[in-house]
Amino acid sequence: MNANDLLTVHFPRLRAGQKSALDKLGIATIRDLLYHFPTRYENAGPTGTISGVSHGDDVTLYGTIRNPKTRKAWKSRRPIAEALLEDSSDTIKMMWFNQPYIVKSLHDGMLVKVTGRVAGNDAKIYLANPEINRTPVRAEDVHDNLFANATEKSEQTLYPVYQESKGISSLWMYHAVKKCIASGVHEQIVDAIPKKILTRYHLPKLATSLIWIHMPRTLKDSASARKRFSFEEVFTIQLMMARRRQTKACQKALPVTVDREALASFVSSFPFKPTRAQARAINTIVDDFEKPRPMMRLLEGDVGSGKTAIAAATSYLVATSRPPERKSGTLQVAYLCPTEILAKQHFETFIAFFKDHPIQIGLITGSGCRKFPSKISREKSTHISRAQFQKWVANGEIPIVIGTHSLVQKSLSFKTLAYAIIDEQHRFGKVHRQELARKDGLTPHLLSMTATPIPRTLALTIYGDLDLTLVDQMPLGRKPVITKVLGPEKREEAYARVRKELEKGRQAYVICPRIDEPDPNKELSLQAKSVKAEAVRLEKYVFKNTSIGILHGKMKPAEKEESMKKFENGETQILVATSVVEVGVNVPNATVMLIEGAERFGLAQLHQLRGRVIRSSNQAYCFVLPESYGPTTRERLSALTKAKNGFELAEYDLSIRGSGELYGKRQWGISDVAMEALRNIKLVEAARTEADALIEKDPGLSKHSALASLAHSRESDLHGE
Numbered sequence: 124m125n126a127n128d129l130l131t132v133h134f135p136r137l138r139a140g141q142k143s144a145l146d147k148l149g150i151a152t153i154r155d156l157l158y159h160f161p162t163r164y165e166n167a168g169p170t171g172t173i174s175g176v177s178h179g180d181d182v183t184l185y186g187t188i189r190n191p192k193t194r195k196a197w198k199s200r201r202p203i204a205e206a207l208l209e210d211s212s213d214t215i216k217m218m219w220f221n222q223p224y225i226v227k228s229l230h231d232g233m234l235v236k237v238t239g240r241v242a243g244n245d246a247k248i249y250l251a252n253p254e255i256n257r258t259p260v261r262a263e264d265v266h267d268n269l270f271a272n273a274t275e276k277s278e279q280t281l282y283p284v285y286q287e288s289k290g291i292s293s294l295w296m297y298h299a300v301k302k303c304i305a306s307g308v309h310e311q312i313v314d315a316i317p318k319k320i321l322t323r324y325h326l327p328k329l330a331t332s333l334i335w336i337h338m339p340r341t342l343k344d345s346a347s348a349r350k351r352f353s354f355e356e357v358f359t360i361q362l363m364m365a366r367r368r369q370t371k372a373c374q375k376a377l378p379v380t381v382d383r384e385a386l387a388s389f390v391s392s393f394p395f396k397p398t399r400a401q402a403r404a405i406n407t408i409v410d411d412f413e414k415p416r417p418m419m420r421l422l423e424g425d426v427g428s429g430k431t432a433i434a435a436a437t438s439y440l441v442a443t444s445r446p447p448e449r450k451s452g453t454l455q456v457a458y459l460c461p462t463e464i465l466a467k468q469h470f471e472t473f474i475a476f477f478k479d480h481p482i483q484i485g486l487i488t489g490s491g492c493r494k495f496p497s498k499i500s501r502e503k504s505t506h507i508s509r510a511q512f513q514k515w516v517a518n519g520e521i522p523i524v525i526g527t528h529s530l531v532q533k534s535l536s537f538k539t540l541a542y543a544i545i546d547e548q549h550r551f552g553k554v555h556r557q558e559l560a561r562k563d564g565l566t567p568h569l570l571s572m573t574a575t576p577i578p579r580t581l582a583l584t585i586y587g588d589l590d591l592t593l594v595d596q597m598p599l600g601r602k603p604v605i606t607k608v609l610g611p612e613k614r615e616e617a618y619a620r621v622r623k624e625l626e627k628g629r630q631a632y633v634i635c636p637r638i639d640e641p642d643p644n645k646e647l648s649l650q651a652k653s654v655k656a657e658a659v660r661l662e663k664y665v666f667k668n669t670s671i672g673i674l675h676g677k678m679k680p681a682e683k684e685e686s687m688k689k690f691e692n693g694e695t696q697i698l699v700a701t702s703v704v705e706v707g708v709n710v711p712n713a714t715v716m717l718i719e720g721a722e723r724f725g726l727a728q729l730h731q732l733r734g735r736v737i738r739s740s741n742q743a744y745c746f747v748l749p750e751s752y753g754p755t756t757r758e759r760l761s762a763l764t765k766a767k768n769g770f771e772l773a774e775y776d777l778s779i780r781g782s783g784e785l786y787g788k789r790q791w792g793i794s795d796v797a798m799e800a801l802r803n804i805k806l807v808e809a810a811r812t813e814a815d816a817l818i819e820k821d822p823g824l825s826k827h828s829a830l831a832s833l834a835h836s837r838e839s840d841l842h843g844e
C-alpha cells in the first residue's frame with residue numbers, strides 16, 4: 124500500500140454510493156483517508172433509554188431491531204424504510220426517507236447503536252433518518268449496561284465516530300483506516316513538521332499521531348494527536364501568511380494626499396457625529412495612507428457599527444488626491460460589494476455623503492452601470508452604457524467606483540486605482556485581492572470590512588497577513604435588540620409583536636431557511652419553512668390585509684430590486700426572505716424579525732440577520748423560532764439572548780461547539796481539528812512565531828519540501844482572503 128494510491132486500488136469492492144460519498148468528503152487516496160479524522164470517540168455504553176426520549180432530542184440509543192420493512196409514502200409514493208428499535212424500556216419507530224436500501228442491511232433481532240434526532244410530535248414520536256451502527260458489544264452487555272450506573276465508565280476501547288455521510292458509515296471508515304494502518308502505510312508518509320519543533324511543543328510524530336487519532340487507547344492519546352494535527356494546519360497557514368507579509372514589505376503604494384482639515388470638514392457634513400470608534404478607525408487608515416507601503420487592513424465591526432461612513436470618509440481623501448506627477452485627475456477608489464442589492468444601497472449612501480462635492484461616483488453591476496451626478500440633474504444619477512462606463516473608469520474620470528464582481532473583471536481597468544475596499548469580505552470566499560491589484564507594480568491600499576465577528580485566534584490565523592482594526596462601539600442611542608427564543612407553542616407571541624409594530628407603522632422581516640425547492644432527503648412534513656409557501660400562509664391566515672413581499676437569491680436582479688425598493692419605501696410591510704438579507708441591507712424602519720428554522724443557521728449568521736433590525740434608535744425585536752426544540756438547540760440559541768455583542772457570541776460559539784460542528788471548513792476553509800486549536804491562543808501564537816522564524820531562514824521553503832507542498836495545497840483551500 125502506498126499513501127498516494129487511490130483508495131479504489133485497495134478497496135475494489137466499493138459500491139457506487141460509497142464512491143460518491145467518499146468523493147463528497149474529498150477522500151480519493153489512502154493519505155486522504157488517513158487524514159480524515161473522527162469527530163469524536165465513544166465508549167460503548169449506556170446513553171439513554173427509549174422511554175426517556177422526547178421530541179426534538181438528539182439521542183444515541185442501544186437496542187434491538189424489530190420488523191424492518193419498506194413501504195411507499197401515502198401521498199408522494201416515495202419509498203420509506205422503517206423498523207422498530209426495542210430496548211428494555213420501550214420501543215420507538217425509526218424511519219428513513221428515500222433510502223429503501225437501508226432495510227437490506229437490517230434484520231430482526233439485530234443489535235444496534237442508533238444515533239439521530241427524535242421527530243414527530245409529543246403524541247407520536249419517531250427517529251428520522253437515524254444513523255445505524257452494529258454495536259461492538261454483546262447483547263447482554265447492552266441490556267446490563269442500561270441498568271448500570273450511568274457515571275460508571277467501562278474499560279471498553281474507544282470507538283471513533285466519523286462525520287456522518289450518506290453512503291459511508293462510521294464503521295466502514297473505521298475498518299478501512301484499520302486496514303491501512305495494519306499495512307504500515309502510515310509510516311511512509313513524510314512528517315512535514317521539523318523534529319525540533321515537535322520536541323519543543325511536545326507533539327507526537329506523524330505515524331504515532333495517525334494511530335492515536337483513529338484508534339486511541341485513551342482520550343489523552345487522542346487529544347495529543349489532535350493537538351499535533353491542529354498545530355500542523357495552523358502552522359502551515361502561518362507559513363503562508365509569513366510569506367505574504369514578506370512580499371508585502373517590498374510593495375509600493377500610491378501616495379495619498381492627506382489633508383486632515385478637509386477631511387474633518389467632509390466628516391462634519393455627515394448627518395451624524397461619528398462615534399469614537401469610527402473616528403479612531405478613520406485616523407488609523409489615514410495614518411496608513413501616509414506610509415510608503417500599501418495598507419492591508421481588516422476592519423471588523425459589528426453590524427450597524429457604521430463601517431460605510433468610515434469607507435466614505437477615507438475614500439474622500441483618495442478621490443481628492445492628485446496622482447503623482449500629474450496636473451489633473453485624481454486617484455481612484457474601488458468599492459467591492461458581495462451583492463447587487465448592497466452595491467446599489469452603498470451607491471445611494473455615497474451619493475448622500477458626496478452630494479456637495481464635485482466627485483463623480485459610478486455603479487457597476489451585472490445588470491448595468493450608473494453614474495452620479497447626471498448631466499441633466501445635479502441631484503440624480505443616470506444610467507450609462509457599459510462601454511462608456513469602462514472608458515470613464517479607464518481614463519480616470521470616475522474616481523469612486525462601487526460595484527459587484529463586475530468590478531474585478533478584466534474588461535474594467537482603472538487609471539490610478541489607489542484604494543480598494545471590500546465590503547462583507549467573508550462573503551467573497553476566494554476572491555483574491557490580487558485581482559484588484561494594478562499592473563504597474565503599485566499596489567492599492569486595501570480595506571477589508573467584515574461584520575462577522577470572529578474570535579481573535581481565528582483572525583490571527585486566516586487574516587494573519589492583515590492588520591486589524593475593531594469598530595467596537597455602536598452609534599449612540601442604539602438599544603440592544605430584544606431577542607427571544609420561542610418554542611413552537613409560543614409562536615403567537617411573535618406574531619402579536621409583529622402586529623403591534625406594524626400598527627406603529629414599522630416593518631418586519633420573516634426569515635426562512637429555504638426558497639421552495641423540496642429537499643429530496645426529507646419527507647415533506649420535515650421540510651424547513653420556505654419563503655414562497657410561508658409568504659402565502661402568512662398572508663392568508665396570520666397577517667390578513669397586510670402587504671407581504673418576498674426576497675431570495677433565485678429571483679432575477681430586477682425582481683429583487685423591485686422587491687427591495689417596495690420594502691425600502693414602505694409599500695411592503697413584511698418581507699419574507701432567505702438569508703440574502705443578511706448582508707448589509709439597511710431599512711431603518713424595520714424593527715422586528717422572525718427567524719424560522721433558526722437552528723439551521725450558525726450563531727454568527729443569526730447575529731448578522733438580527734443586525735438588520737438595529738438600524739435606528741427604535742426598540743427592535745427578534746424572535747428565534749427553531750423547528751426542533753431539544754436542550755442542545757435551546758442552549759445554543761439562548762446565547763443570542765445573553766451575549767452583549769457579536770464578538771462575545773463568536774467566542775462563545777467556538778467554546779460550546781463540539782468538534783464536528785465547527786463549520787470551519789465551509790466558512791473559512793479550516794478543518795475542525797484546526798478550529799479546535801483556535802480555542803488555544805498560545806498554540807496559535809507558537810505556530811506564528813515558528814513560521815516567521817522558518818521563513819526568515821528559508822524563504823522559499825527549499826529545505827522543507829514536505830512543508831512547501833502542504834502550504835501550497837492550503838493556499839487553494841483557504842477562504843476569506
Ligand code: ADP
Nearest residue numbers: 395396397398425426427428429430431432598
Ligand atoms: P455596518 O457597519 O453594518 O456596515 P452601516 O454603515 O450600514 O453599518 O451603518 C448603519 C446605520 O447607522 C446607517 O443607517 C448609518 O447611517 C448609521 N450610522 C452610522 N454611523 C453613525 C453614527 N455615528 N451615529 C448615528 N448613526 C450612524
Ligand code: MG
Nearest residue numbers: 430431546707
Ligand atoms: Mg455594511
